[in-house]
Amino acid sequence: MKMLINVAETVVADALRGMAAAHPELVVDAENRVIVRRDAPVADKVALVSGGGSGHEPLHGGFVGPGMLDAACPGEVFTSPVPDQMVRAAAAVDSGKGVLFVVKNYTGDVLNFQMAAELAEDEGIQVASVLVNDDVAVNDSTFTAGRRGTGATLFVEKIAGAAAEEGMPLERVEALARQVVESSRSFGVALSACSTPAKGSPTFDLPAGELELGVGIHGEPGRERRAMMTSHEIADVAVDAVLEDLDPRLPVLVLVNGMGATPLLELYGFNAEVRRVLDERDVAVARTLVGNYVTSLDMAGVSVTLCQVDGELLRLWDAPVETAGLRWGR
């Protein structure tokens, strides 16, 4: 597999140096692997810190900035960052109002953020954590590590980030983040596997005429393999899988998220099918976002995330945001 890299060992560091060159509004510490908004700590504001394995860009570093995250900690490709990074980030952004860790539900992320929370509290930083677990493809049972955190992470970071920007206290920001998690569900589909720089070849075998349903964002295989389907058929399966678990009484935010190698042309076509299914199921759409936001390296495919929103969540979603990956004004 050809890749635009020098050597596999330095892909994350190289990307961080490039990010620093492109975004003077961020402080990018490539050595310690922490991305912080330049004006941090912002006085009297709760700070949001997230992080996770690299390979999901723009998540999380691309979401650092006013209205979203205060800092992000990128790990190695598909590997959780280490507690040292999170503690460093928390110390850099805490204004004294406390820090919210946004954690995707993977064993590694959970364990490292848990250790980091304890260490940060030892340093006198008040920390709350919210666990994002929106992927309905995984049974939430004692026989698994629980649902994965995927597309809903963007909703949590945006809405909680806006709440923090408005000056809400930590308990309130945390409660809103939890509300977003509870109101969100996702389902992903892969048309091809992805290749990690370390391995250099696809992480699983997906024959030309087949697709993988219920796929995650780490190149891990999904739950079921079927013969290739049309965009129309995939939307039926994906949206119905989400709605089986989420019965929206309120309008929804829709995220049609590309996995990295699917063109926007196809994503928008797919969004038309998603809207068709939602119309058929009488689900009202409040806002729609289409693009590559929570990616899986060069995987081709798409995920659908729905989040039902009340007036407050919608207002916070619409609030201004200025990050590399998501940006809109008043």
Next chain:
Amino acid sequence: MSETALDAAFFVRWMTAAAAAVDREAERLTELDSAIGDADHGTNMQRGFAAVVKAVTEGEAPETPGAVLTAAGRQLISSVGGAAGPLYGTLLRRTGKALGDAAQVSAEELRAGLSAGVDAVGQLGGSAPGDKTMLDALVPGVAALETSFEAAATAAQEGAVATVPLQARKGRASYLGERSIGHEDPGAASSALLLAALAEVAK
């Protein structure tokens, strides 16, 4: 079990041998991880144990068995990431703490220490033997230390291989449900390497 006294130098040799074993087997670990995980276990363990060797051999090297393992565990937590970092880090740190500040420990004290470390891993990961994790190699391996280092290595290796028919209930492999059956758990495989390295330096 022999009455050999194990000093700090022995533990440094163990960590060095473990790093070499992880280096040798990195590709296989990553291959196993690619079948049921995310294809990075070999690389991550390589990075972690390289940092461990540096920490226990360079500068102010730790002077007791407990200090060697505690430092090694701290390095793994700070450099591996993923689930493996906190889990392996906890294994070595807790074992190191259990050994206290004695200048030398007996094989039996090491067995008891490792047993405490393994318990801590189970607690942190919320897992038990049979879940297709590190514990499936560590638990039988550490139990067989009662007999000999050699027996521990063999039991851990057999435990790792015995994860093949199991369905994963913890970690990323659990997302695959029944499709995790038929593959050796990468964490159990690297745990077996750790105990094989111990047997190697005890020879």
